[in-house]
Amino acid sequence: MTGRDLDPTLLRLLGSDEPELDCDECFTQLDRYVELELAGAPADAFVPGLRAHLVGCPACAEEHESLRALLELDSVA
Amino acid sequence: MPAADTNPDVSALAAAPGVEEWHLDLHAQGARRDEAVAHLHGILLRAARFEVFRRRGSLPQLSAAELDELVQDAADDAAVSVLRRLGDFRGESSFRTWAYKFALLEAAVKVRRRAWRDREVTLEPEHWESLAHAGPGPDDDAESGALLEAVRDGIRTALTPRQRLVLVALVLEGVPIDVLAERLGSNRNALYKMLHDARRRLRAHVAAAGFQEANE
Known part of the structure; x- marks a missing residue:
């Protein structure tokens, strides 16, 4: 059995041992990260640990999605 | 200008x-x-x-x-x-x-x-026992069952009471972290660090029980 095969609840309980930012650090870097993503740049290379935090923190993940969606909307308007 | x-x-x-x-x-x-x-x-x-x-x-x-x-x-x-x-x-x-x-x-x-204003947050960490009822079904193998038992044991024995409460509330009960922070008089960052520590202890406990895939 690999980590990928784990039940989603077990995955959320166990988390990952990947290095990750905390919520405050994630917030600090979020604007830069999202702009890098939307520019097609390797955001994870520029802001290591942020993606791992989004996997572990639903609240920060929602805010990341929202910022990305808002900027995409702005680019269309 | x-x-x-x-x-x-x-x-x-x-x-x-x-x-x-x-x-x-x-x-x-x-x-x-x-x-x-x-x-x-x-x-x-x-x-x-x-x-x-x-x-x-x-x-x-x-x-x-x-x-x-x-x-x-x-x-x-x-x-x-x-x-x-x-x-x-x-x-x-x-x-x-x-x-x-x-x-x-x-x-x-x-x-x-x-x-969540009018919803009760049941801060009873024993609710993790609900994991006991989410055991493997007929299609799941014995390894899944053993891993689940190792996780339950880890929640029971490897965490501090506060870590157990935070882990159960956030992960099992789906309480938003900001809601829990408000109820506990804490803040999001402090709670996430506690969750992070709890997960690390749980992974160590499960790995010590022989499930190395918990660290993948």
């Missing part, structure tokens, strides 16, 4: 490529600053409205007027945060993007807390 600013940090930002200029007037005085603050508030209102209406499904009981009140409160609180933290802006993104995240955060937190 705004007059040269003697604050060296602001001057550096003005020289940075792609930096919008209007926000520099937030460091100014008088009418120039007032206009910039009004412009800022407009941006924050846009983001707050976007977020509240994106999440309105979690607040079916609120009227349009009540939702708009949430929007206004979020934008107002975000403006206070932005103005307090102007010195944190380093031009690594556009000022608009940087400011947006404050409003999105305020709006998201307000929506989550309002949605």
Whole structure:
């Protein structure tokens, strides 16, 4: 059995041992990260640990999605 | 073009490529600053409205007027945060993007807390026992069952009472972290660090029981 095969609840309980930012650090870097993503740049290379935090923190993940969606909307308007 | 600013940090930002200029007037005085603050508030209102209406499904009981009140409160609180933290802006993104995240955060937190305002958060860590009833089904193998038992044992024995409470509330009961922070008199960052530590202890416990895949 690999980590990928784990039940989603077990995955959320166990988390990952990947290095990750905390919520405050994630917030600090979020604007830069999202702009890098939307520019097609390797955001994870520029802001290591942020993606791992989004996997572990639903609240920060929602805010990341929202910022990305808002900027995409702005680019269309 | 705004007059040269003697604050060296602001001057550096003005020289940075792609930096919008209007926000520099937030460091100014008088009418120039007032206009910039009004412009800022407009941006924050846009983001707050976007977020509240994106999440309105979690607040079916609120009227349009009540939702708009949430929007206004979020934008107002975000403006206070932005103005307090102007010195944190380093031009690594556009000022608009940087400011947006404050409003999105305020709006998201307000929506989550309002949605849970009348809901009881059962801070009884024994609710992790519900894992006992989520055991392997007929198609799951013995290894799954053993891993689940190792996780249950870890929750029971490897965590502090506070870690167990936070882990169970956030992961098993789905309590939003901002709601739990408010109920416990804590903050999001402190709770996430506690969750992170709890997960690390749980992984170590499960790995010691022979399940190395928990660390993948």
